[in-house]
Amino acid sequence: MGQNLGLLADEELMQLVRRGQAPAFEAIYERHASAAFSLAYRIVGSRNGAEDVSQEAFLNIWRSGARYDRSKGSVRTWVLGIVHHRAIDFLRRATVHNKRRASDKGMEERFEASDRTDVEVARREEAATVRDAMDELPSEQRQVIELAYFGGFTHSEIAEMLEAPIGTIKGRMRLGLKKMSDRLSGGAVMR
Amino acid sequence: MAADHERWSDSVAPYLLGALPGDELAAFEAHMTHCADCREELDALAPAVRALPNSVEPMAPPPALKARIMAEVEREASLLAAAGPEADRPPAPARRRRRLAFGMPRLATLAAAAALLFVGVAIGVGVDQLGSDAPDTVAAKVDPAMAPGAGAEFELGDAAATLTAHGLPPAPSGRVYQVWIKRAGQDPEPTAALFSPAKDGSATAMVPGPLDGVNQMLVTDEPIGGSRTPTGKVYLIASMS
Numbered sequence: 001m002g003q004n005l006g007l008l009a010d011e012e013l014m015q016l017v018r019r020g021q022a023p024a025f026e027a028i029y030e031r032h033a034s035a036a037f038s039l040a041y042r043i044v045g046s047r048n049g050a051e052d053v054s055q056e057a058f059l060n061i062w063r064s065g066a067r068y069d070r071s072k073g074s075v076r077t078w079v080l081g082i083v084h085h086r087a088i089d090f091l092r093r094a095t096v097h098n099k100r101r102a103s104d105k106g107m108e109e110r111f112e113a114s115d116r117t118d119v120e121v122a123r124r125e126e127a128a129t130v131r132d133a134m135d136e137l138p139s140e141q142r143q144v145i146e147l148a149y150f151g152g153f154t155h156s157e158i159a160e161m162l163e164a165p166i167g168t169i170k171g172r173m174r175l176g177l178k179k180m181s182d183r184l185s186g187g188a189v190m191r
Numbered sequence: 192m193a194a195d196h197e198r199w200s201d202s203v204a205p206y207l208l209g210a211l212p213g214d215e216l217a218a219f220e221a222h223m224t225h226c227a228d229c230r231e232e233l234d235a236l237a238p239a240v241r242a243l244p245n246s247v248e249p250m251a252p253p254p255a256l257k258a259r260i261m262a263e264v265e266r267e268a269s270l271l272a273a274a275g276p277e278a279d280r281p282p283a284p285a286r287r288r289r290r291l292a293f294g295m296p297r298l299a300t301l302a303a304a305a306a307l308l309f310v311g312v313a314i315g316v317g318v319d320q321l322g323s324d325a326p327d328t329v330a331a332k333v334d335p336a337m338a339p340g341a342g343a344e345f346e347l348g349d350a351a352a353t354l355t356a357h358g359l360p361p362a363p364s365g366r367v368y369q370v371w372i373k374r375a376g377q378d379p380e381p382t383a384a385l386f387s388p389a390k391d392g393s394a395t396a397m398v399p400g401p402l403d404g405v406n407q408m409l410v411t412d413e414p415i416g417g418s419r420t421p422t423g424k425v426y427l428i429a430s431m432s
Contacts, residue, residue, distance in 0.1 A: 018376075020267075020268050020271045020272070021268070022261070022264050022265045022268040025264055026261060026264075029257060029260065029261070033252045033256070033257065034249050034250065034251060034252060035244065035245075035247075035249070036252075037250055037251070037252035037256070038247045038248060038249050038250040039244045039247050041247075041250055042247040042248075047253075050252075051252070051253065051256050054252060054256060054260075055256060055259060055260055056422055058260050059260060059263060059264070059421075059422075060420055060421075062260075062264050062267070063267075063378065063379060063420075063421060064378040064379075064420070067377075067378055073241070077241055080244040083244075084209070084244065085209075088209060123245070123249055124249060126245045127245050127246055127247065127248065127249065130242045130243070130245045130246040131246045133239075133242070134246055145208060145243075148205065148208035148209065148210035149208045149209065149240070149243050150243075152209070153210065154205075154210050154211065154212045155205045155210045155211065155212075156212060158210070167201065169205075170201040170202065170204060170205055171201065173204035173205055173208060173210070174201060174203065174204035174236070176204075176239075177204050177207065177208075177236040177239040177240065178235070178236060178239075180238075180239035180242065181235060181236055181237075181238045181239040184238055184239065184242050185238065
């Protein structure tokens with residue numbers, strides 16, 4: 001190929017992926033697989049499920065590289081958006097809705113990423129910053145955000161679950177996101 | 192407009208979190224196209240949602256996952272390469288069709304398959320040069336690893352295409368074959384053409400149109416009932432260029 005793919009930006013790699021170049025896709029995979037798998041695991045709550053979701057998502061990315069629009073955000077945001085979408089679909093297809101999230105009980109299945117590269121260290125710092133921002137939210141705001149984003153529940157399902165009016169649930173979501181956005185504004189975690 | 196905004200003003204956060212039910216989702220997206228206030232709110236709250244995936248503890252995916260994904264990617268890349276450099280480009284306005292049907296003999300490697308495909312295309316060009324006025328028919332490139340000995344072709348009509356195949360293996364348990372159409376630069380689009388081959392491996396399926404601008408057709412295995420995006424392995428690809 002004559003190119004050091006490792007030197008190319010994600011957006012440049014995606015142009016090669018669109019032309020069907022498998023090595024460019026492999027480079028994209030290497031950069032984002034850990035984040036993708038982690039997110040999938042957080043949502044579906046099992047290694048097998050996370051593998052299924054990740055595989056489905058990355059094959060979708062390979063086949064639909066043309067859909068990536070750099071004006072709408074980074075490749076990482078796009079990749080994780082696809083993983084999130086697939087994981088929530090996976091959840092909604094599952095018949096048992098309550099046993100699927102990565103609860104504390106599921107922690108024994110976790111295995112940490114072994115690569116301690118600078119990039120990995122930076123990502124861990126990002127993760128800590130975002131978690132801090134979430135931890136600072138009032139518990140009722142954090143709860144509705146987590147139920148919606150990681151649990152795949154709709155506002156009406158959450159309202160029913162928490163026995164609260166839908167308007168209250170929507171209000172908590174908005175306040176929580178607003179506080180997080182303000183807290184994170186200007187930070188690298190929002191790429 | 193203001194009353195309309197009042198109705199939707201508290202839906203931005205649930206929208207970003209994916210928590211709007213399907214019926215509200217479409218209506219809200221329609222509202223947002225003409226509501227600057229909602230778009231402004233969306234821009235203000237979106238950073239938090241974009242950051243949420245980063246809150247997750249990093250985990251290493253198992254190496255076998257990459258091996259599975261890359262095996263499929265490289266297989267499809269080989270098929271695409273065999274289909275030729277024009278495979279993902281818009282079709283020429285007055286393109287001529289090849290009328291050719293050839294079965295794929297058993298081959299041990301993709302490299303050998305590519306060599307045979309080259310011969311197949313060469314034969315196709317030869318047939319084309321004869322000036323055949325036969326119906327528009329396009330041979331498919333069959334992956335010999337997935338369907339050894341199989342052959343397939345698409346006959347293209349004005350409003351639909353017909354797939355005729357032979358030598359196809361049964362679809363994996365609980366799955367059927369699905370035909371996809373692809374336009375240049377776009378994702379594969381699902382069709383209602385779902386089929387299972389007969390015991391002798393033969394199959395016929397009608398692919399409903401419109402087929403304007405389609406430059407590829409693919410067949411994958413999918414769950415019974417079909418999929419909205421391809422999830423299974425690609426068995427064959429036909430290029431319309």
